[in-house]
Amino acid sequence: MKILGHFGNSYVSIVALDATMATRKISLGPNELRLLFELEKERKSAFSIDDAKRILGESGPSVKNVLYRLKKKGRIDDLEKGKYLLIPARAGYEGAWAELPLLLISHIVDNYYVGFWSALNFWQMTEQVPRTIFVVTTKRRNDLDYGTSRFEFVTISRKKFFGIEEETVAGRTFNISSREKTIVDCLWYPKYSGGLDEVVKAISIASERLDYPTLWEHSKRLGVNVVMRRLGYILELLGLESKLGQEIAGARFNGFMRLDPIGPRKTQGYSKRWGLMVNRSKEELTSWMGH
Secondary structure, rough: OOOOOOOOOEEEEEEOOOOOOOOOEEEEHHHHHHHHHHHHOOOEEEEEEHHHHHHHHHHHHHHHHHHHHHHOOOOOEEEOOOOOEOOOHHOOOOOOOOOOHHHHHHOOOOOOOOHHHHHHHHHOOOOOOOOOOOOOOEOOOEEEEEEEEEEEEOOOHHHHOOOEEEEEOOOOOEEEHHHHHHHHHHOOOHOOOHHHHHHHHHHHOOOOOOOOOOOOOOOHHOOOOOHHHHHHHHHHHOOOOOHHHHHHOOOOOOEEEEEEOOOOOOOEEEEEOOOOEEEEHHHHHHHHHHO
16 A cells, blocks of 8 residues: 655555555645654654644634544544544545454543453453443443443442553553452452453463452452352352362451342352352353363
């Protein structure tokens, strides 16, 4: 693909290597080229209408007209109201390109981390590929659909906002919960994790990669008592209880809480050691072992 561009009577020439070897030319005006070049110079994959006004030094109506033309030509796309996604020239005339969803999040919300089922997938603790990208943040905001992806935002308190790591995809960084914090969060809200049996499977898959003292400390730091109970119960179920040694040996709990908050209401039995109303059988929680 060859790209040419200059100001004035400008054009971008894209050679499509298809069966007909067709060559299409896209005309870009000087303001369109200026905006694209400056955005790429600033390494912005997403930008706001205020960014466009700053770069172009133009008024609102004029800038909106430039943005409208660039959208029609497949060089930008709507991300959400007032925010746009820059589509690189390598995407071709049809703009058949989508930014890696994980890299879009920092353009939507400031303090965040990718968590729950999405983090399980990233850390290869599940073979499932959820369409929804779960984003944990401290500020409430509406969920967002973009392309084939759905961003679901889970709001938690600042006190529970910890255990975050910075990872890299395609040369760019994003925030994600650590393996241990991912497990703890999933035990807190199995509904965002594919269900409790998916969390049990994740612990089993990652059993040799987890830092168990950190896992236990995170479960205590979260300050949600039932998470410690579920963690202890599942480690015992999988024969991994010894990984925590004395950390877990003295744990005692008063009263009873539900093992699976989204499971059947009917209780099958009680775990006195972990203070849990058991509403999912061992066979149900480990049915994946036979696959």
